Amino acid sequence: MTRFHLHLVSDATGETLTTIVNAAVVQFENAQPVKHLWPMIRNRAQIANVLAGIGQEPGLVLYTLVDAEARAALEEGCRRLGVRHISALDTVMMGLHEFLGEATTGRPGSQHEMNQEYFDRIEAMHYTLSHDDGQQAADLDRADVVLVGVSRSSKTPTSMYLANRGLKVANVPFVPGVALPPELENLRRPLVVGLTTAPERLSQIRRNRLLSLKDTAASDYADQERVKEELLAARRVFARHGWPVIDVTRKSIEETAAAILTLYQRREGERAS
Incomplete structure (x- = not known):
């Protein structure tokens, strides 16, 4: 070296x-x-x-x-x-x-300097923190971006990274058997993005999560077949709504956020024209 x-x-x-x-x-x-x-x-x-x-x-x-x-x-x-x-x-x-x-x-x-851009970024951080993991779904339409994905698909860190760039971001968990917030059905303002990943990778991440929590009880949470079914179910929902999907398997948080920013800027450009 x-x-x-x-x-x-x-x-x-x-x-x-x-x-x-x-x-x-x-x-x-x-x-x-x-x-x-x-x-x-x-x-x-x-x-x-x-x-x-x-x-x-x-x-x-x-x-x-x-x-x-x-x-x-x-x-x-x-x-x-x-x-x-x-x-x-x-x-x-x-x-x-x-x-x-x-x-x-x-x-x-x-x-x-504490200009308008600074205060907009602080407001975005506050919004994102208060809309983490499905909280306060009633005002999702105030978001710039809404992320939907299964557990451990990097929703929260990606949301915080985008908030630091000045975007109001809400994230909503996809849980099998649990209906998504009805507010998602009628959103007009935000860009809604589905996050997915490879089942084997997600299964490993979840196993590591359980180990860190010292949770050794038998659970379907990290079972690879169940994880695969969960991801397929999420994909079907994303497709039904026509939401763009980003595979985060081999992406860093920065790369995922960059892909979302590209989608957001493209859509804003189309709206402006």
């Missing part, structure tokens, strides 16, 4: 840098970065502390600094130390500048 120091210098929380680095580093099988996060760096005194740390443990420096003075101080210090330094946002910001013909605001941390 190639072990190296990676300094992440940000004028805000460092969330953007961390996300970029995590996405990039996984593409290098032998890379093992030792990450040093330097958040809320906005003046020369703070830059001096950062440079002292870099000097003690030299390595690659990635930064997102919009203040020209702070940025110049960091770049000059990195040149003096002989360490490579890369602005993580320059290419994107230059492309936007050329396309829009508009200068940047130069406000540090402006992506974290």
Whole structure:
């Protein structure tokens, strides 16, 4: 493994840098970065502390600094130390500048301002939390997305991920022999999506769940044949309603959410046109 120091210098929380680095580093099988996060760096005194740390443990420096003075101080210090330094946002910001013909605001941390988008996201989180696992079905029509699926098909984590993207998401469990909420029949506003998975995979997940709960009693919950029947019954319901279906068997939560976002944006586009 190639072990190296990676300094992440940000004028805000460092969330953007961390996300970029995590996405990039996984593409290098032998890379093992030792990450040093330097958040809320906005003046020369703070830059001096950062440079002292870099000097003690030299390595690659990635930064997102919009203040020209702070940025110049960091770049000059990195040149003096002989360490490579890369602005993580320059290419994107230059492309936007050329396309829009508009200068940047130069406000540090402006992506974290408590604007309307922030409050919309908080409202989406509240809605999603209060509509988990079939709760409060009476106002499902206020949702942007409704997920329907059998137990342990990733409904809740997918809902929370989408809520963090600003969508109000309700999730409803499909339970054999138990009628779905009647409100589902007449929904007009939300996108309803069915989640399914491979029976053998679901059976294993449920067995692990029972073991974690120390539940050793005989149960049909994890029996593979019963699980297969349950999934088939759910598929029939999805098909009857014409709901799009996503197989989550080999998908991460992020991949499932991305597929749902694509469906949602496509439908919103069709409605707008």
